[in-house]
Amino acid sequence: MAPQSSQLNRVRATVDALLRAARAGDSTDFDRLISDRDPTFPDRARLLYDNLSTLPFTTLQMRVDPAHFGLSEARRRLLGPDAWVQRGIVVWRLPGDAVEVEHVVWLTFLEAAGDVKVAGTIDEPAGNVRGQQPSWWLGPFIGREWNEVTVLAGLGQSLDRWVQLAAAAVANVRQELPDGLGGSWNGHVVLEAPATVRDFEAILSKPAGSYGSIAAVTHRAGTTGDAIRIVVNPRAAQLPERDLQAVIEHEIVHVATGSPNSPAPTWAEEGLAEWVSMRVRPDQRSEGTDELLARVRDDGPPRSFPPDQRFGAAARDLEQAYAEAWLACRFIADQHSESQLGLFYAELAGGSTLDEASQSILHLSEAALTAEWRAYLARLARY
Numbered sequence: 420m421a422p423q424s425s426q427l428n429r430v431r432a433t434v435d436a437l438l439r440a441a442r443a444g445d446s447t448d449f450d451r452l453i454s455d456r457d458p459t460f461p462d463r464a465r466l467l468y469d470n471l472s473t474l475p476f477t478t479l480q481m482r483v484d485p486a487h488f489g490l491s492e493a494r495r496r497l498l499g500p501d502a503w504v505q506r507g508i509v510v511w512r513l514p515g516d517a518v519e520v521e522h523v524v525w526l527t528f529l530e531a532a533g534d535v536k537v538a539g540t541i542d543e544p545a546g547n548v549r550g551q552q553p554s555w556w557l558g559p560f561i562g563r564e565w566n567e568v569t570v571l572a573g574l575g576q577s578l579d580r581w582v583q584l585a586a587a588a589v590a591n592v593r594q595e596l597p598d599g600l601g602g603s604w605n606g607h608v609v610l611e612a613p614a615t616v617r618d619f620e621a622i623l624s625k626p627a628g629s630y631g632s633i634a635a636v637t638h639r640a641g642t643t644g645d646a647i648r649i650v651v652n653p654r655a656a657q658l659p660e661r662d663l664q665a666v667i668e669h670e671i672v673h674v675a676t677g678s679p680n681s682p683a684p685t686w687a688e689e690g691l692a693e694w695v696s697m698r699v700r701p702d703q704r705s706e707g708t709d710e711l712l713a714r715v716r717d718d719g720p721p722r723s724f725p726p727d728q729r730f731g732a733a734a735r736d737l738e739q740a741y742a743e744a745w746l747a748c749r750f751i752a753d754q755h756s757e758s759q760l761g762l763f764y765a766e767l768a769g770g771s772t773l774d775e776a777s778q779s780i781l782h783l784s785e786a787a788l789t790a791e792w793r794a795y796l797a798r799l800a801r802y
């Protein structure tokens with residue numbers, strides 16, 4: 420066997436043994452594979468051990484790519500001339516994930532006394548563009564699986580509270596989702612509640628500072644596959660209980676309908692999610708409703724359903740776009756029927772154009788549907 424590939428085998432054996440030791444709760448075996456040449460690394464390794472040994476994984480593996488990368492000058496001085504970096508693909512799954520989730524991490528290795536040890540997690544090749552990060556890579560996390568809900572909670576987050584909120588929200592969404600939707604949903608929800616806004620953004624692979632005002636996101640977790648998870652902004656934990664519940668219900672509608680993979684226009688996805696969560700508490704209105712109706716009074720109703728770009732995290736009048744989307748779905752449910760709203764959404768999610776979905780379910784052209792919605796908004800604005 421070539422020396423290169425035998426070293427690769429030893430690296431892989433070290434990584435496998437590390438994960439095995441963590442899952443078995445064997446900190447002695449784990450520590451044996453950790454280098455303390457960087458004196459800050461044992462604490463970092465202990466944090467990872469605590470996460471890996473306690474979180475409710477159903478799968479946890481790591482593949483290590485063969486390519487070696489060098490270290491920065493400063494790190495080489497600290498770790499020695501022979502330390503190197505390799506790319507690892509973590510493959511992990513939580514109860515409720517539809518499939519395994521993969522994330523890229525970078526591991527620093529060195530050889531000491533004939534053993535390959537892990538010496539760091541902070542070295543990356545120059546110019547590396549970071550993708551989504553595993554939550555538990557970023558800081559201490561605790562987790563629990565409870566009925567249809569799996570929650571991972573970062574430092575300072577109440578695991579009990581998130582589990583209760585998510586479980587109640589799953590039940591409400593199940594109750595209120597129009598018939599015929601959610602057919603491919605496994606009925607489970609995986610929710611991650613990180614400690615900081617920065618971690619929230621790192622999990623989503625969004626630039627720092629760009630998602631600070633977004634309460635929660637439902638996304639495809641990992642670099643491949645269709646595991647759909649909810650990630651909540653820690654700032655959302657300060658919302659009043661019923662508002663937070665509504666946020667979680669909104670996100671669970673996205674999970675149930677698979678919106679991150681759906682070809683439906685964003686207004687239909689967001690409108691349906693708002694409509695379901697508002698139905699749970701009929702006295703509530705989508706947040707930008709007052710502003711929207713004031714604008715309708717002043718300038719008339721919007722000319723068309725809101726285009727996808729109005730739902731970007733940095734879009735101006737984002738709340739008004741949500742209110743337009745909510746009232747579009749409420750209009751279909753009120754003026755046609757709830758079951759038609761469900762069928763209409765299902766058509767869009769199946770790839771039909773707006774005109775096709777409207778013709779086949781509501782017997783209206785897109786233009787006629789738009790005109791009816793505009794008249795509905797004008798009537799609402801008069802009250």
Ligand SMILES: [Zn+2]
Nearest residue numbers: 669673689692
């Ligand atoms: Zn949404």
